[in-house]
Amino acid sequence: SALEDAGYEAWIVGGWVRDALRGDAAHDVDITTSAHWQETERILRGSGIEVHETGTKHGTVTAVVCGQPIECTTYRTEGTYTDMRHPDSVTFVDNVREDLARRDFTINAMAWHPERGLLDPFRGREDLAHGLIRAVGDPKRRFSEDALRILRAVRFAARFGFAIEPQTQKALVACASELKEIAQERRGQEIAGILASGRTSWALMAEPEVMRAAAPELEQLDEVSYARTAACLAAVEELSGGVASSSLRWAALFSEAGPKGTKRALKRMAIGIDTAQEAASILKLGAQILESMDKEPCWTRQESYGLAVTAERACAHEGIALSLCAAAYAGAHLLAEAALGEVARGRAEQMLQAIDSIRADIRGIAGEGAPLRVQDLAVGGSDLMDELSVPAGPELGKILNTLFSLVVAGALANKREALLAAARHMQQSAAMHDEDRDENY
Template identity: 55%
Template structure:
């Protein structure tokens, strides 16, 4: 380490004041010391301040500084801190200190937003207060310094205490500047389990059409973040205009009466309830991975889109009962198009669409039925056991989103889950790859390479699933007459 950096790190290692019991990292303090040692006022801003006040695990550190990016870079390099020139167009660089990447940005004022996403120009601001005034939400518009303390011009700390998300200044102006902020507002509200300030919520609904100007992959990234909180159902229920602007196909589901004794809610509210239950169960220590682990993305996307084509499949019989024949298959096709448009990863699209396709297929707590379903969820790159459990999760959430008369099925689903565990533990086959018999075994037994090998493996698999023969190589060969 450079001698100057050692000196800065040494000064930073002296116990520094903490914000709500959270201390900045040694690297962050070294960067602060280097900037201010060069006469450049600097503050820690943004997520780290918010999370420290919440008593949450510390966020990546961002620093805002009075110097230009060139002055900031010179000050850091003089202290022996490596700099990466990233975002210099907006006055930003990255400092690498103590193995940590710390973003350093000059005080700035944004010019006009001509594309609803990026400022046309960026100007230097004279003070940190001016910089904080351009930020999105009050909980993100606070600054802190180990010696000068907390700078909170917009009562962000008060909003944290009130558990609400509120735009800085005029909400509509904030969203007109950058329409993606609307989804960010919802993501923060879901992640923190906060409500939305009434004026900000009103602006969300009014400005929702502005989302059309945002690149679809950015919309997809924010939607994925909302779903990852496990509270995507809240987003659907509380911010329907925005969610339907993000995924226009959802709009047809709003208020769509299912005309069914099995459903107590319209298609949209049913979807929200399914998403809520799936998220809650995934965050449960008993049934899911626990509150510190994000829910499965494939399960969340499947819950969101599992009934998206129901309105298009609706028919009404002579008794006034609604039917949605073919909606799982059509919803899977629609989900593939929607998720592709939103630039979701291919493996995620594949898994979510499989869950959607089979979510409504009748399934019983019976060995053969379960193995056949596991076979449908098997193939190259597929985690069959995970997908089977997620399918059962989706079925359970779907059941609990219906009328109370359907809730009995939850017990059957949990019985199926236990049976799946036993089937896997007992090495019961559900695909040719899980057979205790391979193509090489057949060839060694005298079968000529070609289609006959695959046909014999399929025959052996059917027999093993039906319980005609055990999943053991010798017995399978004998069953095939080899």
């Protein structure tokens, strides 16, 4: 209202309008205005609103209202995109319709005003009602301007369950290779959005050219391995009831790359170290569980408990916090089941019950203070050297590893006195063995 009171136009645009028309919760608010950014900044600050210069080259400032950032951008048209990300130049204009014409898809090219209502020059509301992703204007031009829009089209289609309009689809395939020019961090963000939709298996099968171009790990797969990846993701999405963790989704997507390849891919995409480590652990644990299943699932509490300890140790080895362990282990079970190709709906309830049991086991282990690594023992190397005069070296490491194995197996309490007594006994037994060997010699 401050901008309009000063004689300028201002509209809410983009995702907020789209989501509001769909009846979804609308969050991020973007405003487009006829005021140049300098005027926008002056007017809003004069009204007591906090303003930051966040993209003035492209006419954008960010206002902070009730703690929420609101981007305010001057009406503009755009020149060529040499870097396939930012326009080389922008031209500020006076007509909101010209501004909407530069946007990616019709469902994102609508504006709303509390008094003037909806402005929809490209029939975005109609496409929204018909479930269509359609580029604004010439789709090849839109994708050549910013190739990331290719992946965004797939993300929106996956998120909303929409189809891609035929001409837009043809342009997707024709321009897919241009995705390789986009920074992998940006591609990773869009892939994460596709994974979050719960329809990644659809994206892999419906848009193979796009998905292969988006990630080298997928591009390198032969047809059989690619189809196996899609089937694995379909199983994970079904068995998890649509609530799979992001780590599990990444693990399934890059399952053919293995733990190390998955970690490398996620690091390259700047996804986050915790997610990368957990995804790698899921793949490692999934392989272990597959072996233990012997092609049949093992759901006994004893087996779950034993594998829960294995999960904790494996997660600890990867540097994963205990709080992530249950999710990693549950994800590994789902991934193992998916790899077996057993996706019958009747098994889903049994599996979720088993996962609840596994999580309870892990919480129990954590409550008992079970160590995750040798360093978690109640005694350390310095204690053994001071109390028992154990010299630094292989003998010290051997004693600590043996103590750790005994504690994990439940044969020894993780208490200082108990551990020292066990270490003393090991030391004495080793000395007696050495004496017997010397006598026999």
